[in-house]
Amino acid sequence: MTAHPPLLAIRNLSVRVDGGDQAVVQGFDLDLQAGRMMALVGESGSGKTMVARSILGLLPPPMMIGAGSSITYRGQELTGLPTRRLRAVRGAEIGMVFQEPMTSLNPSMTIGEQMAEGLVLHQRLNRADCRRRIITMLDRIGIPAPERCLAAYPHEFSGGMRQRIMLASVMLLKPKLLVADEPTTALDTLVQHDVMELMIELTTENDTAVLLISHDLGMVSHYIEDVVVMRHGEAVERGPARDVLLNPVHDYTRRLVDALPRRRADAPREAPVTTPLVVARDVVVEYPGRATLFGRRAVNRAVKGVSLTIGAGETVALVGGSGSGKTTLGRAIMGLEPIAGGRITLDGRPVGRMQAGRGPIDDDACRRMQIVFQDPYASLDPRMRVEEIVGEPLRLDGLDRAERRERVRAICDEAGLPLDLLDRHPHALSGGQRQRVAIARAIIRDPAFVVADEPVSALDMTVQKQILLLIRRLQERRGFACLFVSHDLGAVEQVADRVVVMQAGLIVEEGACARIFDAPEAEYTRRLLDAAMLLGRSFPGAEAGPSANHPQPAATRMPDV
Structure with missing residues (x-):
C-alpha cells in the first residue's frame, strides 16, 4: 500500500538575516499529512515561529529563507512563489491564527467587515451570503447575539472571545492547513480548553491539518498527535506526542519537561x-x-x-x-x-x-506595598536604562547617587541580573530579563x-x-x-x-x-482543575477530561518535588 504524499513538506529549511551568516533556523525538515495535528515546541528563540511564518511568506524583515530551502504544499513549491500567487494560497488554502488576536484584528474595522474580507476575496460571495455565513459561524463558536456582533469592534470583546473570532474568520474559508501560533497564550484554563475544543471541532469537520506552535507542553500532550522539539533552529526530537513528552530521549526535551x-x-x-x-x-x-435610555448609567x-x-x-x-x-x-x-x-x-x-x-x-x-505587573515591557519606561528603572523607588529614601547605585547593584545581583545589563534599555532585554528587572524594582525597598x-x-x-x-x-x-x-x-x-x-x-x-x-x-474549582491541561496529570473529582476524539497521555500524577 503506497503512503499518501504529505500535505505540507519542508526540506532543509534555513532562515537567516538578510546579508548575514547566522541562521535562526537551519536544516529543518517536516512532513504533515492531511487531517493530522502536529506541534512545534521549544523555548523562545528556538525558531518555531520562524518556521510557521516561512510557510506563508510572512517572515519579518530582515529575515529571509536561505538558498536550498524547500516548502511544498500539495506538491506546489511555495518558496519563491510570486506574491500574487502566494496571496491566493493564504487564507483560502492555508489559514493562520496569530498569538495575539488584538494585534491581528483591525481595531478600526467592525467584526463583520473583517470576517467578510476573505469570503469576498477568495469565494466572491455577495453581501447577503457573506452575512448569512458569518452569523452562522459566530453562533457556532458561542458568540452571544451574533447579529449585533457584526457591528461591534474588537476592543468590545474579551481575549478569549477575540481568539474565537479570529479562529472563526480563518475557518470560514475551510482551509486545508491551519497554522496556529500560540493560540491560547495568556488565556485562562477554561477559555484555553474552549478554544482548543473549538479548533478541534472545526478542523475535524473539514479534515484540516493543524501545525500548532506552543510552549505549553500540557496542552500539546492533550490535543496533538505528533510533536517536533526545536532548539537553536534545529529539530532535536520528534515523534508521537505521548511518547516524546512522557518519555523524552533527548537531554533538551528532558530539560523542558523538568522545567514544568x-x-x-x-x-x-x-x-x-x-x-x-x-x-x-x-x-x-x-x-x-453604559448609559440607559434616560441617561442613567448602570x-x-x-x-x-x-x-x-x-x-x-x-x-x-x-x-x-x-x-x-x-x-x-x-x-x-x-x-x-x-x-x-x-x-x-x-x-x-x-x-x-x-x-x-x-x-x-x-x-x-x-x-x-509593591506590584509586579503582568507585562513588564508595558510597565517599564522605554526611555530609562535598567539602573534608573530599578533605582527609581530609592528616590523616596533620600539616598545620594553612589548609595543608590550600590543598592541597585546588590538587588540586581540577588535577582540574577548581570551587571552588564544595567546600561541597557528594556527593548534590549529578553522577556525573562525584563521580568527580573520588574521584580528587582518591586523589592528594592524591602x-x-x-x-x-x-x-x-x-x-x-x-x-x-x-x-x-x-x-x-x-x-x-x-x-x-x-x-x-x-x-x-x-x-x-x-x-x-x-x-x-x-x-x-x-x-x-x-x-x-x-x-x-x-x-x-x-x-467551579473542579471545572478549573479539569480544564487545566497539565502534562501527565489528572485531578481527583474532575468531571470529564479532554475530548476522547484526540490522543491523551496516561493519567498518571507527576511526583511531587
Missing part, C-alpha cells in the same frame, strides 16, 4: 496559621456601565463584597477565569483601583483608596507585601521556572507576603501556601494549596 511546575515538597495540607498582614473586608469595586460590580486575609510571609494565590475579578481585587488592595465599599488595611493601617477620595490613606503603609499579577503568563517553560524559583527564593530571604494572581494552575501549585478561587466577583473556595488541588469542594 511541580508542587513544593513542603506544601501544607492545612492552611498555615500566620499573623495577619493584609486584611480586606467586604471590598466592593464598581465600574460605570453599575457593573467587578468585586462584590470580598473578604481576604494574607498573613506575614505567606503566599496566597488568587485564581479564576477571565473576568472573575482577581486582577481588580489585587489592584484595589494596592490602591490602584478605588473601592466603592469595604476596608483594606496593612498592619491595621488603611491603604485602599475609596471612590471620590473618601476615607483616610496611610502613605507610609502604601509605600510598604516591602512587606507584593502583588505579582500574572508574572509568568507569557514566558516559556524554562524561563517560567527560573522566575518562579526567583520569587520563592527572594520571599524566603526577605520575608515579604505575596498575593500571586494567576490563571496558570501549574505555577500556582509550585509557589502557593494557600489558594483563593474567585468567580464572578466572589470567592467560591479557599484553602491550603494541597487540599484545593487534591480535594476541591466547589464545582
Whole structure:
C-alpha cells in the first residue's frame, strides 16, 4: 500500500538575516499529512515561529529563507512563489491564527467587515451570503447575539472571545492547513480548553491539518498527535506526542519537561496559621456601565463584597477565569483601583483608596506595598536604562547617587541580573530579563507585601521556572507576603501556601494549596482543575477530561518535588 504524499513538506529549511551568516533556523525538515495535528515546541528563540511564518511568506524583515530551502504544499513549491500567487494560497488554502488576536484584528474595522474580507476575496460571495455565513459561524463558536456582533469592534470583546473570532474568520474559508501560533497564550484554563475544543471541532469537520506552535507542553500532550522539539533552529526530537513528552530521549526535551511546575515538597495540607498582614473586608469595586435610555448609567460590580486575609510571609494565590475579578481585587488592595465599599488595611493601617477620595490613606503603609505587573515591557519606561528603572523607588529614601547605585547593584545581583545589563534599555532585554528587572524594582525597598499579577503568563517553560524559583527564593530571604494572581494552575501549585478561587466577583473556595488541588469542594474549582491541561496529570473529582476524539497521555500524577 503506497503512503499518501504529505500535505505540507519542508526540506532543509534555513532562515537567516538578510546579508548575514547566522541562521535562526537551519536544516529543518517536516512532513504533515492531511487531517493530522502536529506541534512545534521549544523555548523562545528556538525558531518555531520562524518556521510557521516561512510557510506563508510572512517572515519579518530582515529575515529571509536561505538558498536550498524547500516548502511544498500539495506538491506546489511555495518558496519563491510570486506574491500574487502566494496571496491566493493564504487564507483560502492555508489559514493562520496569530498569538495575539488584538494585534491581528483591525481595531478600526467592525467584526463583520473583517470576517467578510476573505469570503469576498477568495469565494466572491455577495453581501447577503457573506452575512448569512458569518452569523452562522459566530453562533457556532458561542458568540452571544451574533447579529449585533457584526457591528461591534474588537476592543468590545474579551481575549478569549477575540481568539474565537479570529479562529472563526480563518475557518470560514475551510482551509486545508491551519497554522496556529500560540493560540491560547495568556488565556485562562477554561477559555484555553474552549478554544482548543473549538479548533478541534472545526478542523475535524473539514479534515484540516493543524501545525500548532506552543510552549505549553500540557496542552500539546492533550490535543496533538505528533510533536517536533526545536532548539537553536534545529529539530532535536520528534515523534508521537505521548511518547516524546512522557518519555523524552533527548537531554533538551528532558530539560523542558523538568522545567514544568511541580508542587513544593513542603506544601501544607492545612492552611498555615500566620499573623495577619493584609486584611480586606467586604471590598466592593464598581465600574460605570453604559448609559440607559434616560441617561442613567448602570453599575457593573467587578468585586462584590470580598473578604481576604494574607498573613506575614505567606503566599496566597488568587485564581479564576477571565473576568472573575482577581486582577481588580489585587489592584484595589494596592490602591490602584478605588473601592466603592469595604476596608483594606496593612498592619491595621488603611491603604485602599475609596471612590471620590473618601476615607483616610496611610502613605507610609502604601509605600510598604509593591506590584509586579503582568507585562513588564508595558510597565517599564522605554526611555530609562535598567539602573534608573530599578533605582527609581530609592528616590523616596533620600539616598545620594553612589548609595543608590550600590543598592541597585546588590538587588540586581540577588535577582540574577548581570551587571552588564544595567546600561541597557528594556527593548534590549529578553522577556525573562525584563521580568527580573520588574521584580528587582518591586523589592528594592524591602516591602512587606507584593502583588505579582500574572508574572509568568507569557514566558516559556524554562524561563517560567527560573522566575518562579526567583520569587520563592527572594520571599524566603526577605520575608515579604505575596498575593500571586494567576490563571496558570501549574505555577500556582509550585509557589502557593494557600489558594483563593474567585468567580464572578466572589470567592467560591479557599484553602491550603494541597487540599484545593487534591480535594476541591466547589464545582467551579473542579471545572478549573479539569480544564487545566497539565502534562501527565489528572485531578481527583474532575468531571470529564479532554475530548476522547484526540490522543491523551496516561493519567498518571507527576511526583511531587
